[in-house]
Amino acid sequence: MVARRNSLTHEEVMEKSAMIQKRVLELPIYQESSTIGLYASFNNEVSTSLIFDEALKDGKQVLFPCIRRETKDLVFFSVQGRDELELGPFGVMVPPCRNGGGSFFIEEADLLLLPGVCYDTKGGRLGYGGGFYDRSLGKVAKLPFIAALAYEFQILDEVPMHQHDIRVDAVITEQRVIICK
Numbered sequence: 001m002v003a004r005r006n007s008l009t010h011e012e013v014m015e016k017s018a019m020i021q022k023r024v025l026e027l028p029i030y031q032e033s034s035t036i037g038l039y040a041s042f043n044n045e046v047s048t049s050l051i052f053d054e055a056l057k058d059g060k061q062v063l064f065p066c067i068r069r070e071t072k073d074l075v076f077f078s079v080q081g082r083d084e085l086e087l088g089p090f091g092v093m094v095p096p097c098r099n100g101g102g103s104f105f106i107e108e109a110d111l112l113l114l115p116g117v118c119y120d121t122k123g124g125r126l127g128y129g130g131g132f133y134d135r136s137l138g139k140v141a142k143l144p145f146i147a148a149l150a151y152e153f154q155i156l157d158e159v160p161m162h163q164h165d166i167r168v169d170a171v172i173t174e175q176r177v178i179i180c181k
Contacts, residue, residue, distance in 0.1 A: 001118050001154060005044045008151075017047035019174040020149050024051055024113065027170075027177070029145045033110035035061040037076055037144065040085055042092050045115045046149035049082075056080065063109055066094035067132060074136040076106055106136065109144040114168070119148050123167030123180030124159030137166040145169050152176075 008016075024030055036055055038048045055062045063076035064085065077095035079085065084095055106112060114133055116125045125148055127133060137143060147170040155173065171178040 002043070004153060005117075005151065008044050013044050013047065016151055016174040017041075018050065020046050020151075020172050021048070021050040023172050023174075023177055024147070024149070025054055027147075027172075029111050029147075033060060033145075035063065035109045035111075037063045037065070037106055037109040037112035037114075039113065039115050040064060040092055040094065041115065046151065048113060048149070051113065052082070063106070064095045065132075065136075066097040068097065072130075072132065072135065073139070074106070074132050076109070106144065107140045107142050112144045112146045113149055114146065116148055116150070116154075118154045118156050118159055119150055119168065119171045120156050120159045121171070121178050121180060122158075123169065123171075124161050125165070125168050126159045131164075134164055134166050138164055147172055 030036070038052055041047045052062060061078055064079045065074040065076050068075045075097060079095050086094065086096055116127045118126045137146070143166070146166070146168045148168045150171055150173050152173040152175045155171065155178070161167070167180060169179070169181050171180065
């Protein structure tokens with residue numbers, strides 16, 4: 001699946017990402033949210049740049065994750081511009097991890113958009129195997145609305161899930177919005 005995604009041309013990624021992001025911006029959950037969690041896309045993941053720009057214009061607080069090395073879970077920091085992101089582990093752009101200073105708990109977000117490898121219509125998600133989102137979200141008492149951004153070909157009939165895996169509430173593709181719960 002990663003190889004298929006990586007075979008997309010830059011033009012295909014930009015075109016499909018624009019359609020997916022526009023769907024997100026039209027969602028009532030986005031419009032009602034005051035704080036959203038995003039990811040910085042890499043390796044042909046669905047881009048979040050339009051959502052980031054629009055969220056800032058809309059006066060929303062935007063949080064980006066970074067990995068806390070000691071616990072291997074995610075800490076979120078408020079970001080006001082792309083220039084605040086730096087190259088982090090795995091080649092992903094992240095906010096500077098400031099030893100917890102200025103960090104936010106993800107339950108403070110109304111909407112969390114996250115990446116992954118593939119999904120199903122029941123909210124199953126296969127990530128990259130590090131378990132960072134599952135471990136972090138598994139500690140949260142009240143989860144935000146969780147949506148995955150994906151290309152239509154990343155939707156499978158069923159994704160294998162473990163007991164500790166967190167399901168997403170929705171998957172947004174260039175063709176549709178799948179409400180999972």
